[in-house]
Amino acid sequence: MRYIHNRGTDPAFNLAAEEWLLTQTDAEIFMLWRNASAVIVGRNQNTLSQIDEVFVRERNIPVVRRLSGGGAVFHDLGNINFTFISNGTPSDKLDFNRFTAPILDALRSMGVDGSLDGRNDLVINGQKFSGNAQHFHKNRILHHGTLLFASDIADVSGALRVDPEKYRDKAVKSVKKRVTNISSHLPEPMDVTEFLDVLMARVSGEAVRDDMALRAEEVRGIEELAEQRYRSWDWNFGDSPAYNFTRSTRTPGGLLEVHMDVKKGRIEHIRLFGDYFGVRPIGDIEALLVGCPHDRAQLAQRLEKISLDEYLKGVDLSALIDCLF
Template identity: 35%
Template sequence: MIERIYLDETGNTLPYRNLAREACLLEAVGVGECILYLWQNQRTVVIGRNQNAWKECRMEQLEADGGHLVRRLSGGGAVYHDLGNLNFTFLVREEDYDVSRQLEVLVGAVNRLGIHAEKTGRNDVTVDGRKISGNAFYRADGHCYHHGTILIDVDKASLSAYLNVSAAKLRSKGVDSVKARVANLTDFRPGVTVEQVRQALAGAFGEVYGLSPERFPEERLDRAVLSRQEETFRSWDWRFGRKIPFTSELSERYDWGEVCLQFAVNGGIVTDVQAYSDAMDQELVAALPGLLKGCRYGGAPLAEAVGQLPQPDSGAERMVQDLQRLLVERCTG
């Protein structure tokens, strides 16, 4: 039961530092507490935990324009941030995690601005069928967060220029460009500001939880740990991962997301694997390489290995079944 709520805000716009603070707040949150962290990044592409940076982002153009690419802890797809965006993170212990309540804060905040919003799909908040907020989720060691972005007056030309969204994903949303799928709050209420959205979120946060938000005590964050986390998020290894000299690649899109499996095969044995996906279940995707490496390259043995994945709910069960079907149908030794 949430007994205390905290509001944490930062004027910093460097993405590595903001993600480091988010990670440290996740460790710091106590039982019965909920932290709402509000933050902004300048000219940044943020990719999901298991995505392929080179496929999701037009890196040369982003870097030429002085932008940043970062990889977050959570799963899901790539998003673009600039100062027309306001990012939020709800951080709680697992026993206090309530996504529906957290989404109620987002919808309530937008409604406070005189704009009718609703939760749709697997992780979106929309207005008139257009996406104004995407959400992603992360759990680790009994701590959880739910984070995302609210598009207020984002530069949609830059969003289209830097994000390389697959045609299959756009077709699944019934649009022909990422720009057509998303909307700014200013499209529905011209002149609305980031500060007004901040205030609306703080008000809705207190209203939904029935408590008055307090400022999160800065002394509860370890400065040395913050610095180490920032270096991790800034590092090449974290942002880009590793490339393998793959000999086989399988790609498919499902209603839970896209998946791409790359196999390096020697003598009929899988010697290395990379798994890329915008699926929300980042842990399941991250576990695939460890299960598939060392298997005989063929549909049946690879599908059998995937069957060892934990399937705690119907969503995970469906993902496993789809992956097994893909391997059986498309993997031939």
């Protein structure tokens, strides 16, 4: 088993690191890492339906899709992530106990009594502190999980809050549970970096060493993958399952009701209804938006050269785009 303490906090790089180590190496691996504030969505989720788009945009919080299934989670520097990469096949089935047992043993050695709840959550006194997911690639298994240590619970609830009436799809939904931080249950206080070192030592059986870092050639390959996939709109948003979007908004120009069908992240069909006034047919705008990615910047680029007031009197570009999210 190779033990890696990845000290980078860029979410795109860290998720790329998991994929690169899974697909480009043969070693069995245990890795600990943290992300700066980010929303991480499951492989089979509709990204926009899982987040409060205004909340994450105003706070400049990255949204990144991971390889594995399951629900969306919020990461910050108070959250620790662990990854096991092991040799095996899908015929081995999903076995969460195998990979969470070393984590639970390490926590018990620190005086924290956690347990596996259901298939993939770890809890303390019924409160969730860890969600887990798995992904298979050929004869390799990737298992990863979160460990809420001293995470900002307010940001967790804020970033993952969305109006359920806006989106209609068959994508995987996130299940909200009561959560807790591990730091609240430790007999003796420690900060997150100390906890990271202790956790690595308990799982690996040895103290953290400098050679537990990613190698230079690995970093180059991971960075290239991060740029190609994990920092791209096509992967993080465009790869969402098809969905229907509906929103009714009171604007300065009147009530505006939006109905959209979106497939592969792009608008396939859109209708704009309401009691607004205009001298030009609204169908011109609808036709202009068909094929456009459901993305603020790209929608603005398509709309900025037309005189919106002639179609939707009193509705400016910013107000119209807000209605589309």
